[in-house]
Amino acid sequence: MTTAAETLVGASTEFLKRFSPFDQMEPEALGFLSERVLLGFFSKGSTILSAEMGRPRYFYIIQRGKVQANQSGDVALTEYATMTLGPGECFPIGAISAGRPSTNTYMALEDSFCFQLPADDFMELMRISAVFHVFCTQYIASLLSQSRQQLQTTFSQRAAEQQTMTTPLGHLIKREPIFVTPDTATRSALEKMDELRIGCMVVADADKRPVGILTQSDLLSRIVLPAFDLDRPISDVMTPSPQVLPMTATAYDAALEMATHARRHLLVVDNDDKLRGVVSERDLFSLQRIGLRQIRASIEGADDIESLQHASRDIRQLALNLIAQGIGAEQLTRFISALNDALTRRIITLELTRHELFGVQFCWLAFGSEGRHEQTLSTDQDNGIIFQAAEGEHDAVKQRLLAFAKDANEALAACGFPLCKGNIMASNPDLCLTLDEWKRRFGAWIREPDPQALLNASIFFDFRVLYGNEKIGDQLRRWLLQTAKGNSTFLRMMAHNALSVTPPLGRIRDFVLEDDGTIDLKKSGARLFVDVARILALRAGVEASSTVQRLRQSGQRNSVPSEELDAVTDGFHFIQLLRLRSQHLDTEHDAPGDNKIDPDTLNELDRRILKEAFRQARKLQLRLKLDYQL
Amino acid sequence: MSWITRILPGARSTVDLAPEIRATLDAWRALPDMPLDTPHAETRYVVVNTEASGLDLAKDRLLAVAAIAIEGGLINPHHAYYRSLDPDPAAALAGLLEFIGKSPVVVFNAGFNKRILLNAFEERLGVDLELHWLDAYWLMPGLYSERGLGLAKLADWMAALRIETFQRHHALGDAYAIAQLVLAALARARTLGHRHPQALIELEHTRQQLQRSS
Numbered sequence: 001m002t003t004a005a006e007t008l009v010g011a012s013t014e015f016l017k018r019f020s021p022f023d024q025m026e027p028e029a030l031g032f033l034s035e036r037v038l039l040g041f042f043s044k045g046s047t048i049l050s051a052e053m054g055r056p057r058y059f060y061i062i063q064r065g066k067v068q069a070n071q072s073g074d075v076a077l078t079e080y081a082t083m084t085l086g087p088g089e090c091f092p093i094g095a096i097s098a099g100r101p102s103t104n105t106y107m108a109l110e111d112s113f114c115f116q117l118p119a120d121d122f123m124e125l126m127r128i129s130a131v132f133h134v135f136c137t138q139y140i141a142s143l144l145s146q147s148r149q150q151l152q153t154t155f156s157q158r159a160a161e162q163q164t165m166t167t168p169l170g171h172l173i174k175r176e177p178i179f180v181t182p183d184t185a186t187r188s189a190l191e192k193m194d195e196l197r198i199g200c201m202v203v204a205d206a207d208k209r210p211v212g213i214l215t216q217s218d219l220l221s222r223i224v225l226p227a228f229d230l231d232r233p234i235s236d237v238m239t240p241s242p243q244v245l246p247m248t249a250t251a252y253d254a255a256l257e258m259a260t261h262a263r264r265h266l267l268v269v270d271n272d273d274k275l276r277g278v279v280s281e282r283d284l285f286s287l288q289r290i291g292l293r294q295i296r297a298s299i300e301g302a303d304d305i306e307s308l309q310h311a312s313r314d315i316r317q318l319a320l321n322l323i324a325q326g327i328g329a330e331q332l333t334r335f336i337s338a339l340n341d342a343l344t345r346r347i348i349t350l351e352l353t354r355h356e357l358f359g360v361q362f363c364w365l366a367f368g369s370e371g372r373h374e375q376t377l378s379t380d381q382d383n384g385i386i387f388q389a390a391e392g393e394h395d396a397v398k399q400r401l402l403a404f405a406k407d408a409n410e411a412l413a414a415c416g417f418p419l420c421k422g423n424i425m426a427s428n429p430d431l432c433l434t435l436d437e438w439k440r441r442f443g444a445w446i447r448e449p450d451p452q453a454l455l456n457a458s459i460f461f462d463f464r465v466l467y468g469n470e471k472i473g474d475q476l477r478r479w480l481l482q483t484a485k486g487n488s489t490f491l492r493m494m495a496h497n498a499l500s501v502t503p504p505l506g507r508i509r510d511f512v513l514e515d516d517g518t519i520d521l522k523k524s525g526a527r528l529f530v531d532v533a534r535i536l537a538l539r540a541g542v543e544a545s546s547t548v549q550r551l552r553q554s555g556q557r558n559s560v561p562s563e564e565l566d567a568v569t570d571g572f573h574f575i576q577l578l579r580l581r582s583q584h585l586d587t588e589h590d591a592p593g594d595n596k597i598d599p600d601t602l603n604e605l606d607r608r609i610l611k612e613a614f615r616q617a618r619k620l621q622l623r624l625k626l627d628y629q630l
Numbered sequence: 631m632s633w634i635t636r637i638l639p640g641a642r643s644t645v646d647l648a649p650e651i652r653a654t655l656d657a658w659r660a661l662p663d664m665p666l667d668t669p670h671a672e673t674r675y676v677v678v679n680t681e682a683s684g685l686d687l688a689k690d691r692l693l694a695v696a697a698i699a700i701e702g703g704l705i706n707p708h709h710a711y712y713r714s715l716d717p718d719p720a721a722a723l724a725g726l727l728e729f730i731g732k733s734p735v736v737v738f739n740a741g742f743n744k745r746i747l748l749n750a751f752e753e754r755l756g757v758d759l760e761l762h763w764l765d766a767y768w769l770m771p772g773l774y775s776e777r778g779l780g781l782a783k784l785a786d787w788m789a790a791l792r793i794e795t796f797q798r799h800h801a802l803g804d805a806y807a808i809a810q811l812v813l814a815a816l817a818r819a820r821t822l823g824h825r826h827p828q829a830l831i832e833l834e835h836t837r838q839q840l841q842r843s844s
Contacts, residue, residue, distance in 0.1 A: 003712055004696065004698075004802055005709075007796070007802055034707075038704040038706050041814050043818060046817070046821075065792075111814060
């Protein structure tokens with residue numbers, strides 16, 4: 001290098017050092033950058049970079065002037081349809097790291113000078129500079145969070161339409177009002193309440209005008225304790241002059257009324273004061289943001305399948321609300337998972353009251369996505385049992401457990417967890433085993449990893465204890481980690497299997513599509529992360545069963561920079577969020593979520609991020625490939 | 631060999647040159663001429679600047695030379711040249727010539743820079759060089775007439791285009807500023823339809839004639 005070159009490179013260094021992230025950059029990396037940047041000029045109004053120019057040849061750092069980025073494509077995203085960049089700012093980060101045409105058009109707002117780094121040198125800089133790498137990854141991550149915000153807006157609009165508190169009560173009434181006349185014997189009124197499973201009985205005159213009400217909560221103090229004569233007419237025990245509201249009153253009015261007067265039911269009347277229906281606290285409840293705590297409480301308080309079915313519907317509603325409130329995929333799946341766990345535990349508890357299993361040591365396992373805490377809303381049940389039995393009692397205990405499991409599986413199905421088509425359920429005698437039997441089974445898969453064994457491993461090794469004696473599950477986990485760790489052939493086969501599906505990234509088009517023009521977000525999206533995470537966890541002895549935890553913990557043990565881990569988990573979460581979204585939209589049309597997405601229906605930004613997410617999957621796979629020399 | 635060159639008629643140089651410098655000059659002469667009608671993007675321009683003991687051509691001495699190439703409309707820091715004339719003026723100037731090649735040379739204020747360079751080439755290398763010269767001092771007002779600067783100093787153009795350099799009044803420091811000025815000039819020339827070096831030479835010529843006739 002001549003003196004002149006050194007001087008000019010030094011001038012670039014001095015300039016770059018005034019701006020982030022270059023000011024934080026490692027000296028060698030900054031030197032590398034300064035040596036390779038070329039200085040160019042763009043007249044006011046000229047286009048610096050656009051999609052038509054194909055893959056960007058340079059990465060630009062504005063030296064002086066202003067550059068405007070315009071979102072191209074049909075869908076303009078309000079938030080940054082345009083964005084102005086000034087000195088020290090750079091572009092295009094996503095396009096150049098992905099080696100694809102920029103989706104933005106960059107135009108010089110005024111006469112501008114830009115440093116230009118050739119694309120190959122950009123990649124090299126990413127490689128040699130941790131600081132620059134973080135900068136670019138975070139930039140991409142910020143795109144992810146912006147997309148999430150966008151998603152939130154869409155959903156809060158939908159949610160707002162659906163559950164506004166200004167809905168007139170007339171729209172909330174679901175069925176013809178049930179009432180008795182004042183002279184009805186109290187006994188027959190109560191029998192009717194019991195038969196119809198209603199919480200209150202309205203008393204109305206012959207013209208259907210309400211004159212009184214009797215609710216469940218009145219029973220104890222007015223009927224049971226005073227030993228009220230049930231043959232007497234209901235008018236002797238009812239609350240007279242009940243609270244009424246017109247059909248045109250809003251849900252909000254009703255909520256206010258209930259709160260003020262501590263009522264659980266309100267009577268809705270028409271212009272002639274005739275009874276038209278009853279609005280319960282519950283009806284309004286589903287209009288409001290359904291809280292996690294309330295649902296939990298209602299699950300734990302439920303003592304029949306019917307109430308649990310209600311809770312199951314509430315969970316779906318909550319999921320929708322949570323997305324509207326802007327919760328991320330990670331928390332969302334965890335909430336869904338926590339509530340589904342509570343629901344499952346309650347179902348098991350209820351079934352246990354009907355099955356004599358006292359003294360039997362067992363635990364109920366969840367497999368697959370449920371085991372990983374990654375349930376979406378259309379997850380089949382995948383479960384099994386580990387039990388302990390004294391010598392000679394094995395078969396008898398097993399029979400009792402199977403009978404119980406069969407009822408539990410059916411109850412779960414009734415509560416919205418479809419029966420598993422592959423019969424991966426606790427009621428399957430092959431999946432209700434003792435600890436030793438499970439070990440033998442797992443051990444056989446590890447020793448002879450044929451395709452079926454690998455498939456099984458991918459479902460069953462993600463187990464966790466959902467109910468019962470956790471110690472038995474822990475023993476199985478520890479044994480599994482130890483056994484798998486010591487068998488490199490098995491891990492290698494798992495890796496081979498995990499790499500058999502590649503991210504649907506196209507060389508020419510953005511995405512490689514299935515025959516029906518869609519991308520399967522489960523098969524060629526989420527599973528790529530899940531499969532690699534499982535291997536990393538088995539190898540690193542990570543006990544966690546969730547994909548994100550597995551990636552994080554195994555990554556930390558192998559000193560993978562946390563920024564890289566963030567980028568990978570962000571990618572995984574984004575795919576999960578898209579899955580949840582499509583399932584939500586489907587659920588509302590009462591079609592099962594099928595994890596398929598047509599990328600053409602995504603907006604520009606989501607497409608970009610999806611591609612980025614797939615790139616993260618590819619990166620993860622590449623690491624595995626190198627590790628196993630595959 | 632040196633005495634032969636002195637007594638032989640028809641010898642190109644009256645200056646006693648080291649063989650490697652002579653070789654450099656010969657190589658330079660052998661270079662093909664650059665066509666002047668190739669578009670800016672395919673033309674290599676060389677911005678040249680000098681540092682002298684003062685601004686009086688009669689008395690002052692050239693102290694240092696600097697050059698920065700512009701290729702494809704870009705400044706590459708590795709394509710730059712700087713050398714003080716001490717201790718070997720001939721080598722410094724031959725090196726400059728080698729760096730320039732047959733590219734069009736751009737200076738700011740040819741009245742001084744071109745003259746002092748040509749004088750030095752003649753004195754130190756004994757050559758009278760045929761180079762294509764462009765003067766940003768004349769070109770800039772023609773290309774950025776809306777700025778209303780007229781024939782302005784380098785500092786004024788730098789302020790107008792908010793150009794910075796690492797060191798003013800240093801051959802390379804000012805060359806860097808001029809080179810940035812030239813980047814802007816070339817971009818503007820393209821939009822105004824002056825597509826190649828020849829067009830710029832003509833533009834400069836017109837400006838000078840206009841000035842004289844006004």
